[in-house]
Every structure is written in structure tokens, then in C-alpha cells.
Amino acid sequence: MTREKTDFWVGLFVLLGAVALVFLALRAGNLSSFSLAPTYQVQAYFDNIGGLKVRSPVRSSGVVVGRVSSIGFDNTRFQAVATLDIESKYEFPVDTSASILTSGLLGDQYIGLTPGGDDKNLDDGQEIIYTQSAVVLEELISKFLYSSASQGGSGSDE
Amino acid sequence: MNIFARSIASLGSQVRTAIMGLGAFTRLLFALLGRSGTALSRFGLVSQQIHFIGNHSLLIISVSGLFVGFVLGLQGYYTLSRYGSEQALGLLVALSLTRELGPVVTALLFAGRAGTSLTAEIGLMKAGEQIAAMEVMAVDPLRRVLVPRFWGGVIAMPILATVFSMVGVIGGWVVGVVMIGVDPGIFWSQMQDGVDVFNDVLNGVIKSVVFGIAVTMIALYCGWTSRPTPEGVARATTRTVVISSLVVLGLDFVLTALMFGN
Numbered sequence: 481m482t483r484e485k486t487d488f489w490v491g492l493f494v495l496l497g498a499v500a501l502v503f504l505a506l507r508a509g510n511l512s513s514f515s516l517a518p519t520y521q522v523q524a525y526f527d528n529i530g531g532l533k534v535r536s537p538v539r540s541s542g543v544v545v546g547r548v549s550s551i552g553f554d555n556t557r558f559q560a561v562a563t564l565d566i567e568s569k570y571e572f573p574v575d576t577s578a579s580i581l582t583s584g585l586l587g588d589q590y591i592g593l594t595p596g597g598d599d600k601n602l603d604d605g606q607e608i609i610y611t612q613s614a615v616v617l618e619e620l621i622s623k624f625l626y627s628s629a630s631q632g633g634s635g636s637d638e
Numbered sequence: 639m640n641i642f643a644r645s646i647a648s649l650g651s652q653v654r655t656a657i658m659g660l661g662a663f664t665r666l667l668f669a670l671l672g673r674s675g676t677a678l679s680r681f682g683l684v685s686q687q688i689h690f691i692g693n694h695s696l697l698i699i700s701v702s703g704l705f706v707g708f709v710l711g712l713q714g715y716y717t718l719s720r721y722g723s724e725q726a727l728g729l730l731v732a733l734s735l736t737r738e739l740g741p742v743v744t745a746l747l748f749a750g751r752a753g754t755s756l757t758a759e760i761g762l763m764k765a766g767e768q769i770a771a772m773e774v775m776a777v778d779p780l781r782r783v784l785v786p787r788f789w790g791g792v793i794a795m796p797i798l799a800t801v802f803s804m805v806g807v808i809g810g811w812v813v814g815v816v817m818i819g820v821d822p823g824i825f826w827s828q829m830q831d832g833v834d835v836f837n838d839v840l841n842g843v844i845k846s847v848v849f850g851i852a853v854t855m856i857a858l859y860c861g862w863t864s865r866p867t868p869e870g871v872a873r874a875t876t877r878t879v880v881i882s883s884l885v886v887l888g889l890d891f892v893l894t895a896l897m898f899g900n
Binding site for chain 2: 487489490500510
């Protein structure tokens with residue numbers, strides 16, 4: 481086989497590899513969800529972030545408007561602080577509230593934004609004041625057990 | 639007493655041979671890396687080897703990938719539907735292929751298809767005294783024979799593994815969506831939701847690069863150190879398959895623990 485012919489087939493082979501990688505990244509993987517749109521950052525403080533992770537989605541009315549860019553612990557307020565990257569084309573009033581929600585019963589956690597009614601919009605570096613922590617299933621169960629036990633106790637007293 | 643001393647001596651010689659083999663293997667690896675400049679200046683030689691190692695392995699790799707994907711689709715569907723979560727079929731197929739099966743099965747097939755032929759070729763060159771003739775003509779056989787084959791294998795292996803994963807995902811799609819009737823939208827969206835480009839796809843590619851280096855090096859080393867007799871070449875070829883399969887499986891465990899163990 482001549483040199484050019486070999487080179488042609490090798491080139492085709494390498495090209496096939498590149499196509500396979502792009503297929504895996506875009507069709508099977510989540511590369512298409514990486515967006516390079518300009519973003520602005522806002523902070524939100526939570527008492528408990530539950531299972532929230534970096535790169536978890538930020539949604540409003542179910543639509544992804546941004547991602548969690550970092551999660552830390554504020555040692556002066558003793559609260560978890562999540563930094564949210566929100567795409568610049570979506571603007572939210574300053575009295576927007578952020579809550580940590582779960583998709584489905586056991587799905588991944590995300591931050592849901594509920595817009596408020598203020599005239600001014602959130603700016604880069606500002607803080608979302610109204611937040612609601614993640615619902616921890618164990619706390620819920622223990623609360624339920626506690627309240628049902630106290631009800632049962634008062635019932636037997638009567 | 640004499641038997642006792644002799645058995646200890648034989649144990650000692652076995653350990654010494656093993657360590658010396660490991661040392662010779664590492665020296666050969668560094669010698670090849672040090673001479674790799676020729677691979678760039680005479681890329682035609684490498685390209686020839688990629689054609690021989692890669693293009694000719696493409697058929698066996700894609701057919702096995704397709705059938706592995708079929709089987710994953712069927713088995714995954716039966717098990718998942720028992721728990722009412724057959725929507726996760728796409729995720730199961732894609733994750734198992736990109737993380738494990740793609741690199742590992744490709745490396746095992748690669749050892750059998752390409753590794754053996756590398757070993758046999760070099761062993762026969764040795765047996766036919768072609769290597770000695772090159773040395774007489776002041777042509778460095780490492781540079782002319784081993785370096786192009788090394789880079790050919792290292793470049794071809796990740797490409798083959800990626801093709802394997804892609805064909806496997808398509809195979810899983812054929813069985814899951816076309817034949818069984820899982821919803822295509824949920825099949826792909828669950829997959830995209832769960833497969834991370836860097837954590838899963840890229841780590842799979844890194845695995846396949848490591849396997850490519852390991853399998854090609856073992857094949858070259860076994861050929862290079864084979865006895866120049868028909869029996870020696872036959873033994874070296876067998877050794878290539880056995881050692882590289884074991885090394886691939888062992889390395890896979892180590893790499894998985896490093897990559898996905900957090």
C-alpha cells in the first residue's frame with residue numbers, strides 16, 4: 481500500500497476517534513449543558529444545604545437559569561454560603577427568595593428561585609436575603625414521630 | 639541440608655529474575671521515551687503502525703462493542719424493569735461503557751489482536767537476525783523498530799476504546815429504544831444527566847491511554863527479550879497475552895480506586 485493511502489486511512493481512523501469522543505461528550509455526556517453565557521454571582525446563606533453540590537442547577541419555575549459555583553462555610557455567621565452563577569439574561573428582584581428543593585422524592589437537590597416584587601434587580605456580588613434550607617428527611621420523620629407521640633400521650637390521658 | 643539450601647537458592651533466583659525483568663522493562667520504557675524524537679521527525683513510520691494496529695483492529699473492536707452494548711441493554715432492562723426504573727437504562731449503559739467496559743474490554747481485545755502480532759513480529763525479526771543486521775548497519779533497532787510501534791499502539795488504543803464506547807452506547811440504544819421500546823427522550827436525557835464529561839468520559843480516556851502504554855510496552859518487551867527460536871517466539875506471544883491481561887485488570891482496579899474513590 482502506498483504511503484498516501486496509508487496516511488488517508490490513518491487520518492480516517494483518527495477522525496473516527498474524534499467523532500466518537502464528541503459523541504460521548506455531547507450525546508451521552510453533559511458537555512452540552514455547559515454554557516459560556518455571561519453570568520453574575522450572588523450569595524445565599526443557608527442553615528443547612530443538605531445534599532447540594534457544586535454545579536447543581538439553579539432553577540426558577542423549573543427552568544435552569546444558572547449553576548452553583550461554590551459552597552463554603554461562613555465562620556462569622558455560622559451558616560453555609562452558596563455562590564450562584566446566574567446567567568446575565570435572567571434578572572431577579574432583590575427580594576427574590578432561594579430555597580433548596582429536591583427533584584422527585586430521592587432525586588438530586590437544586591436551588592429554586594422565587595421572584596419577589598421589588599423594582600430593583602439583584603446585582604453582581606449581592607446577597608439573597610430570603611432563603612429556605614434543605615428539608616432533611618430525618619428531621620421531618622423525628623418531628624412527625626415526636627408530634628404523634630405527644631398526641632398519643634395526651635389521648636391516653638383523657 | 640543441601641536440598642534445603644538449594645530450595646532457598648531457587649527462591650532467591652526467582653525473585654532476582656523477577657526484579658531484573660522489571661528493571662529491564664523500565665529501562666526499555668525509558669530508552670524508548672528517550673528516542674521518541676524520531677517518532678515525530680519520521681511520522682510516516684508511526685502512521686504505518688497506527689494503520690496496522692488501529693485500523694485493522696477496528697472491525698473486531700466495533701463488533702464486540704456493538705454486542706456488549708446489546709447485552710447491556712437486554713440485561714439492564716430485565717433488572718431495572720423489576721424495580722420499575724427502566725428509564726435509567728441509558729444511564730446504566732453509558733456509565734458502564736465509558737467508565738469500565740470500554741477501556742478494559744478494548745485493552746483485552748487489543749492485547750489479543752495487536753499485542754500478539756507485535757510480539758511475534760519482533761520475535762521473528764530477532765530469530766531471523768534482522769535486528770542484528772540493523773545493528774551491523776549502524777541503524778538503531780530501538781529507534782527504527784520499537785519506537786514507531788510503541789507510539790502507534792499508544793495512539794491507537796484510546797481511539798479504539800472511544801469507538802468501542804460509542805458503538806456500545808448505540809448498541810444499547812438499539813436494544814433499549816428500538817427493540818424494547820424505552821422512551822427515547824428519557825433514555826438520552828437520563829444519560830446526559832448522569833454522565834459527566836470530565837468525571838466519566840475523560841477518566842475513561844485516561845484509563846485507555848494507561849492501558850495502551852501498558853499493553854504495548856509488555857508486547858514490545860516480550861518480543862524484544864524472546865529467545866530467537868520458534869519455541870521462544872511462541873512462548874513470548876503467549877506471555878504477552880497473559881501478562882497484559884492481568885496487568886490491565888490490576889491497573890483497572892488501581893485507577894478506579896484513584897479516580898472514583900474520592
